[in-house]
Amino acid sequence: MCMVSKSDNILLIGFMGAGKTTIARALGKAAGYRIIDLDALIVERRGRAIAEIFSSEGEEAFRDYESEALRSLEPLSHAVVATGGGIIGRQENREFLRSLGAVVYLRASWKTLSARLAASDDRPLADPAAGLEKARQLWLRRLPLYEQAEIIIDTDEKSPAEVARAILQAIGVEDV
Numbered sequence: 775m776c777m778v779s780k781s782d783n784i785l786l787i788g789f790m791g792a793g794k795t796t797i798a799r800a801l802g803k804a805a806g807y808r809i810i811d812l813d814a815l816i817v818e819r820r821g822r823a824i825a826e827i828f829s830s831e832g833e834e835a836f837r838d839y840e841s842e843a844l845r846s847l848e849p850l851s852h853a854v855v856a857t858g859g860g861i862i863g864r865q866e867n868r869e870f871l872r873s874l875g876a877v878v879y880l881r882a883s884w885k886t887l888s889a890r891l892a893a894s895d896d897r898p899l900a901d902p903a904a905g906l907e908k909a910r911q912l913w914l915r916r917l918p919l920y921e922q923a924e925i926i927i928d929t930d931e932k933s934p935a936e937v938a939r940a941i942l943q944a945i946g947v948e949d950v
C-alpha cells in the first residue's frame with residue numbers, strides 16, 4: 775500500500791450526531807491514523823461526563839476546557855481528531871484547527887441528524903425529551919461556520935467506510 779498524504783492530520787467537524795467519532799475510528803482503521811476524540815479527552819481530564827460539566831459548571835466552562843484540550847494536541851502527527859460539535863463557535867478554535875491540518879466538515883441533513891439525536895439522551899444541547907427544535911436552531915446558526923471547512927463531505931447516503939474513503943480521496947491519500 776502506497777500512501778501519499780498532502781495533509782498529515784485530519785480534523786473532523788460537524789453537528790452532534792454527524793458521525794465525527796464513528797468516522798475517526800473508520801479512518802484509524804483504514805489508514806492507520808492515531809484517533810483522538812476531543813470530547814473523550816475532556817471527560818478523561820475532568821473526570822466527569824460532559825452532561826455533568828454542563829450542569830454543574832455551565833457551558834462556558836465546558837467551552838474553556840474544549841479550547842484548552844484542542845491547544846494541548848500540538849504537536850500532532852498522522853492523527854484524526856473527532857472534535858465536539860460546538861468547537862467551531864470560537865474563532866480562535868477555527869484558526870487553530872486550520873493550523874493543525876485538513877479541516878473536514880461531515881455534512882448531514884437535519885433528517886439524518888434528528889433521527890440520531892432522538893435515539894440518545896446524553897447530549898446536553900440536544901435533549902430529545904425537551905424536543906429538538908432548539909437543537910435545530912443551533913444547527914442552522916452553526917451551518918455557515920461548518921461550511922468554512924477546507925473539505926466538505928456529504929455523508930447522508932454513505933456508510934462510515936465510504937465516508938472515510940471519500941475523505942482520504944479528498945485529501946489526496948492514494949491507493950488505500
Ligand SMILES: Nc1ncnc2c1ncn2[C@@H]1O[C@H](COP(=O)(O)OP(=O)(O)OP(=O)(O)O)[C@@H](O)[C@H]1O
Binds near residue numbers: 792813932
Ligand atoms: N455514515 C454513517 N452511517 C450510518 N450511521 C452513522 C454514520 N455516521 C455515524 N453514524 C451513527 O450515528 C450515531 C452518531 O455518530 P457519532 O457519535 O459518531 O456522532 P458525533 O458526530 O461524534 O456526535 P457528537 O458530536 O454528539 O459527539 C452513531 O450511532 C453512529 O453509529
Ligand SMILES: O=C(O)C1=C[C@@H](O)[C@@H](O)[C@H](O)C1
Binds near residue numbers: 790857858
Ligand atoms: O454541539 C455541541 O455544542 C456539543 C457537542 C458534543 O460533541 C459535546 O462537545 C457537547 O455535548 C457539546
Ligand SMILES: [Mg+2]
Binds near residue numbers: 794795796813856857
Ligand atoms: Mg462524538
